[in-house]
Amino acid sequence: MLLSRMDEKVWKRRWGRQPAYPLDCTAGFPVHASDEEAAALERQNIFLHRIYIATTKPLWGTGTMILFRNEISGSPQGCFCFGRNSHMKMQAQHLNLYYGTHQALFDVSLEVPENKVVALIGPSGCGKSTFLRTLNRMNDLIDGVQIDGKITLDDRDIYDKDVDLVNLRKRVGMVFQRPNPFPMSIYDNVAYGCRVHGLTDKKRLDEIVEKSLRGAALWDEVKDRLDASAMGMSGGQQQRLCIARVMAVEPEVVLMDEPCSALDPISTMKIEELVQEIKKEYTIVMVTHNMQQAARVSDYTAFFLNGKLIEHDTTDVIFTKPHDKKTEDYITGRFG
């Protein structure tokens, strides 16, 4: 008998908090029981006497999973997840990628929870940027790239034939390693994407430009020179401008490929603060070489090596008690 739902009042009384639905299980065994089955268990007090809590584990999401085992046999009986279980905004499943005959990604499966920051780490050439680019099909622009596997955005495969790439890249925006403002005014940089998508109303554009620049913590610095060229800004300002430009089209996911690698420490700090702030509204996947940065800004960390995803977990777990020796060696600077 497996538990997946219990009477909420009973649960609340016992655990002092509301259970979260839908429940799920990452432990690799099913958790389905009807309400009647769960209630029947409760009536018989089976929950109390025969099943005990064996493990609590933070989930790849935002919840905690309690795994129940049979007290006598020790076999898993089910699990219960509480806390809010994040919606998985994007999921890669068994992804392989080839540049011509060179295979750069091997069977990568990774979930990206909504409104979280996922850091991709690993030594140079391990496939972080390649993986990042698969999330909005930027690799399609490279000749000879072949992909198999699946990547979903809100459960829809982004590699389906009828997916509109312009719309996909609006929903999944990208900030590059080096700030790449367009050679035009600050205002026009931010308004660019909206205009491409057909927005011409000046008042609406003004609102969007201001909101995006505020969102990118840049408004106060540039509000009096919106018509000045973006090329005259500092590197850190340019990178925040690029983030504002992405935010202006209201993406759901923001991909960042080492967004601070060309920036000084103060600009880096500003971008990190910005990432913390904007994750309330966006889901962020960030490639970084900087371990401290991954530890500071991300909720989850995925470690890549030689095109393989070695492991992924909460950032806390990856940095304090990784499961794989290779991860530990990399985190502690023994290689890479």
Ligand SMILES: Nc1ncnc2c1ncn2[C@@H]1O[C@H](COP(=O)(O)OP(=O)(O)OP(=O)(O)O)[C@@H](O)[C@H]1O
């Ligand atoms: N356009 C390309 N054509 C052919 N091979 C490529 C291309 N881009 C990347 N690769 C190869 O794919 C592998 C993964 O590269 P990728 O740039 O994704 O790694 P990375 O982990 O992001 O590295 P870095 O940290 O140095 O940016 C490498 O072997 C690289 O040489």
